[in-house]
Amino acid sequence: MDKEVMKxxxxxxxxxxxxxxxxxxxxxxxxxxxxxxGRNPEASGTILTNMILAIAFAEAIAIYALVVALILLxxx
Amino acid sequence: xxxxxxxxxxxxxxxxxxxSCVIGPLGQKWVVQPHVQMxxxxxxxxxxxxxNSLMGMLLAGxxxxxxFAAxxxxxxxxxxxAMVPRGLQNLVEAIYEFLANFLRGILGxxxxxxxxxxxxxxxxxxxxxxxxxxxxxxxxxxxEHAHKGEGHAVRxxxxxxxxxxxxxxYTLIPILRAANTDLNVPLALALISVxxxxxxxxxxxxxxxxxxxxxIKALTSGGLMGVMNFLVGLLETLSEFTKIISFGFRLxxxxxxxxxxxxxxxxxxxxxxxxxxxxxxxxxGAVQALVFMMLTAAFTAVATAGHGEHH
Numbered sequence: 001m002d003k004e005v006m007k008x009x010x011x012x013x014x015x016x017x018x019x020x021x022x023x024x025x026x027x028x029x030x031x032x033x034x035x036x037x038g039r040n041p042e043a044s045g046t047i048l049t050n051m052i053l054a055i056a057f058a059e060a061i062a063i064y065a066l067v068v069a070l071i072l073l074x075x076x
Numbered sequence: 077x078x079x080x081x082x083x084x085x086x087x088x089x090x091x092x093x094x095x096s097c098v099i100g101p102l103g104q105k106w107v108v109q110p111h112v113q114m115x116x117x118x119x120x121x122x123x124x125x126x127x128n129s130l131m132g133m134l135l136a137g138x139x140x141x142x143x144f145a146a147x148x149x150x151x152x153x154x155x156x157x158a159m160v161p162r163g164l165q166n167l168v169e170a171i172y173e174f175l176a177n178f179l180r181g182i183l184g185x186x187x188x189x190x191x192x193x194x195x196x197x198x199x200x201x202x203x204x205x206x207x208x209x210x211x212x213x214x215x216x217x218x219x220e221h222a223h224k225g226e227g228h229a230v231r232x233x234x235x236x237x238x239x240x241x242x243x244x245x246y247t248l249i250p251i252l253r254a255a256n257t258d259l260n261v262p263l264a265l266a267l268i269s270v271x272x273x274x275x276x277x278x279x280x281x282x283x284x285x286x287x288x289x290x291x292i293k294a295l296t297s298g299g300l301m302g303v304m305n306f307l308v309g310l311l312e313t314l315s316e317f318t319k320i321i322s323f324g325f326r327l328x329x330x331x332x333x334x335x336x337x338x339x340x341x342x343x344x345x346x347x348x349x350x351x352x353x354x355x356x357x358x359x360x361g362a363v364q365a366l367v368f369m370m371l372t373a374a375f376t377a378v379a380t381a382g383h384g385e386h387h
Contacts, residue, residue: 060322
């Protein structure tokens with residue numbers, strides 16, 4: 001295969017596959033947050049804070065995939 | 077009556093969507109195809125070439141400074157009217173109070189010194205993300221010769237030049253571009269954030285703060301667990317650097333993807349659909365600003381809470 005084509009394919013696969021895990025993770029965090037808020041509505045402020053923190057950590061994995069994809073596209 | 081109106085509105089929207097789904101692919105013949113570039117374009121001012129993301133950043137800064145200068149003018153002048161806030165001052169005070177209370181909840185008593193930086197992070201990123209939704213960003217600019225052979229032809233209408241779909245040798249250099257779609261800006265913010273976390277840590281714990289990273293005391297005193305603690309410290313050091321990357325690329329990735337989305341969607345479905353994505357972008361911009369501020373606050377809270385405190 002052409003090098004250009006491989007580059008595009010690799011970048012697409014990197015971000016596409018790399019987004020699966022964080023997607024599931026963020027979904028689970030959202031589920032937990034919604035359930036916690038439903039059980040204890042007064043604590044929604046703290047729950048929101050912790051939820052966004054956890055989402056950010058899950059999202060960081062997707063960001064590494066994004067970095068790899070961008071490097072593949074524009075640097076390699 | 078109300079229901080009839082609702083049904084009519086929905087029908088018209090569906091019709092417009094269907095119409096634009098048909099027209100969109102046809103229109104691609106006449107519309108300039110989206111061109112996405114990761115590095116900021118530069119345009120000349122006098123002898124130097126200025127990146128257009130700098131212009132977007134300055135615009136965001138001006139909006140923010142203008143808003144808060146106008147909102148706090150009575151306070152700064154020490155006028156008695158400041159005691160009973162009216163109009164803009166109300167808005168500015170409400171924004172500040174909301175954010176300050178939110179942050180006090182995370183940081184506790186030590187928050188006062190960190191509030192200015194954290195609130196500036198939030199407001200700057202928020203405004204920088206929202207000003208890019210003004211029509212004219214990334215579409216109005218200077219026409220220049222394209223570097224490679226991928227340019228467009230131009231057509232003159234009155235005093236204005238437009239790019240056309242035909243191949244040619246010209247390209248558009250937008251004057252304004254969202255600050256956070258240039259990797260340099262989010263990375264600079266990330267560097268400031270991580271650096272200031274260290275500063276607050278040293279302020280709160282003295283130079284002993286750095287034993288978090290290189291824990292010689294644990295290595296010399298505590299056998300196997302001491303070695304483990306030392307290695308954990310090395311991991312902490314590594315995680316400070318990953319923080320810079322994940323802060324920077326989180327903001328950049330989200331806002332850049334938003335920009336690409338807002339270019340691609342109108343070229344596929346020109347009517348109605350872009351509105352939904354504009355609303356999505358408003359939301360994403362606010363969430364990213366909030367996340368940046370909150371993560372900085374949370375990391376600062378971790379850094380200022382001493383190692384010994386929870387034993």
